[in-house]
Amino acid sequence: MNAPVQHSILVIEDDSVLNRLLLKTLVRSGFDMHGALTWAEARARIDEIAPDLVLLDMNLPDARDFTPLTEIVQTRPVIMLTAYGSINQAVEAMRLGAVDYLVKPVNLEELELVIQRALEGTRLRRTGDALKAARKGLTDNPMVGASPAMRQVWDLIEAVADDEVTVLVRGESGAGKELVARAIHDAGRRRDGHYVAVDCCTLQETLFETELFGHERGAFTGADRLKPGLIEAAAEGTLFLDEIGDIGPAIQAKLLRVLETGRFRRVGATTDLRANVRIVAATNRDLTQMVREGRFRADLYYRLTAFEINVPPLRDRREDIPRLVAHFARARARNGRLVGFSDAALARLVTYDWPGNVRELRNVVERALILASHTGLAGPEHLPPLRDPGFDPQTPVACGPVSFHGEPTLDEIERHYLTELLDRHQGNRRKVAEAMGVSERTAYRMLERHGLKSRGEGA
Ligand SMILES: Nc1ncnc2c1ncn2[C@@H]1O[C@H](COP(=O)(O)OP(=O)(O)OP(=O)(O)O)[C@@H](O)[C@H]1O
Ligand SMILES: [Mg+2]
Structure with a gap:
């Protein structure tokens, strides 16, 4: 057994409540934690702290673009903290080199898993034994998933x-x-x-x-x-x-x-x-x-x-879909141009049922990456007709029977998805939770947030 190493993590997040929560939680898990509220502050301290890992907010008051990310990824692994509803930015961030992302409000269980996986990846790269890492298949073909x-x-x-x-x-x-x-x-x-x-x-x-x-x-x-x-x-x-x-x-x-x-x-x-x-x-x-x-x-x-x-089948862990998309896009980007996915395209990928699971998703994503390589952005027109009940291929921005106005936000997609699930499962909350691969309590909170009515088992 190796002696346990204490890893240091820097949290760059301007929401001071979240920043403190993350520090507190991760200190308890044994990490050496540091926080910064702005990009300027982080930049001034990053060399002194020399963190093994950085958690980076997407929208800092003094840096609302990908500058901090592109700068930090040169030297250390970055996990993005993304606002609810901007999952597409998270996918983009992963293409630019972020190892993973967490959606706010941060699920603390997911937080630990994502951090653990990110540190494992760097440990392998640090040993410098690329051959060993390749043989272990961890760097080239890691199993993605934090749902x-x-x-x-x-x-x-x-x-x-x-x-x-x-x-x-x-x-x-x-x-x-x-x-x-x-x-x-x-x-x-x-x-x-x-x-x-x-x-x-x-x-x-x-x-x-x-x-x-x-x-x-x-x-x-x-x-x-x-x-x-x-x-x-x-x-x-x-x-x-x-x-x-x-x-x-x-x-x-x-x-x-x-x-x-x-x-x-x-x-x-x-x-x-x-x-x-x-x-x-x-x-x-x-x-x-x-x-x-x-x-x-x-x-x-x-x-x-x-x-x-x-x-579990992919339709029971849709939270992992953007993560997988980013993973496949990045794997391809190594020998070509970086291609992103529009919100509408991503929405379609997240809502489809994937009978062929990750293999099917991978094929669809790789095809879209090729078709969109000249524009750099894959839209719904680059996806094959993904036919599940209610899908109307005539309206490319459609998710199920409902069309969104313009590019839907993740919030709208979620609401729509929840509505469909409620419909399919006659409002039964436990079944809706199962279908989404989340706990019933999480489902309850999501439904509440959207003002949707469900019923518990006894009701
Ligand atoms: N969690 C994941 N992260 C990244 N890639 C994945 C993941 N799960 C599956 N894949 C990819 O999807 C494809 C199918 O995966 P795999 O071959 O392991 O499926 P399987 O369950 O063995 O399927 P089958 O029953 O058809 O043999 C592979 O290209 C694999 O790399
Ligand atoms: Mg197999």
């Missing part, structure tokens, strides 16, 4: 990473199961070992066995030499079995044996070998149903489901 729903996922990853228990990652297609599997490996004790991913659906049953367990010399015609299998290739590391629902009965039986005894046998061998791997499996199938239908062994099912992580 309450994703926070739960992070907590589970951290809780289970250092353990050896088999993990089953469940979730819809494109939700990010593979990234979760990778994150478990990267966060755990086996991080320096290999991470070997096996796509179970592409391998035939007979091939699968020799691929997974290897074979002895002479095990079958053509086996002219011993070949270790993927289990051995992943020794001391992690074996990721993707699409586990697709494996046939023979492999199911053999896999169960590995999980139960920790041993396996190469094809054609007479003795067992010890499997020194941690197994993470993933599926987007309904394994429970498959067990019921006799297509998946119940005993294997129970082994696998001892520790499950459910990756």
Whole structure:
């Protein structure tokens, strides 16, 4: 274990109440905290404080543009504090190099997660071991998400990473199961070992066995030499079995044996070998149903489901959409021009239901970035027709059945979105909260702010 380091953070925020609240909260979490109310003050002190991280308000009285951001990002990571209703500026800020953003009023749980992730990123870069960082996949392909729903996922990853228990990652297609599997490996004790991913659906049953367990010399015609299998290739590391629902009965039986005894046998061998791997499996199938239908062994099912992580669909964590958009835009900007998203385009992305989850969002965003590269701003016209109920492709600035006048603010989008959810769930607050991936209390507060009526469970 490393000795704990005390990180220093500078909060540049002219709202003195918020500034003080952030200082107090973060001091309690063990950070060395400093505050500045203006850009002038921050600028004068930044070298003296040498903060590891800066929380920066978007609208300072003496700097209402991106000057402070572009200046600070040269030397240290910045998290933007953005006003409610200017999420687009936050996306812009991320393109300019901010590591993340927080929307006011700041959710304190989210605050900690965002800070923790930002500091982790710099720790890797500081070690200077770019190769290691790249292999860990954290700098190039970090899993983005600070919504309450994703926070739960992070907590589970951290809780289970250092353990050896088999993990089953469940979730819809494109939700990010593979990234979760990778994150478990990267966060755990086996991080320096290999991470070997096996796509179970592409391998035939007979091939699968020799691929997974290897074979002895002479095990079958053509086996002219011993070949270790993927289990051995992943020794001391992690074996990721993707699409586990697709494996046939023979492999199911053999896999169960590995999980139960920790041993396996190469094809054609007479003795067992010890499997020194941690197994993470993933599926987007309904394994429970498959067990019921006799297509998946119940005993294997129970082994696998001892520790499950459910990756929520993107529509249940819409708060992460602007964050993801910024992330994909920035990844592309490395080798081209920076492209932003108009409010209307972003509004459309936030309100769509994303049946293909993050993968679909990524494709849509990347397409828009290409189409808009000459103007530098992606609008609704650069999005493909995202058809969900009520969407009218004739009016590009439409979100569902309602058109906004001009470019809608986040406030208007939220109100509209809430109204739709209330409609869909007959005013049931718990269901609305679930759909948004927030607590019922948060939903209640949002609804109140918009003067919308909902009903609790008993009502
Ligand atoms: N939280 C995230 N942050 C950044 N990128 C993400 C995130 N989740 C998913 N992606 C991206 O979306 C795409 C799909 O993710 P992934 O392959 O992990 O999904 P999956 O759940 O394994 O899907 P499938 O069931 O189809 O295999 C990938 O390009 C991945 O990088
Ligand atoms: Mg996958």
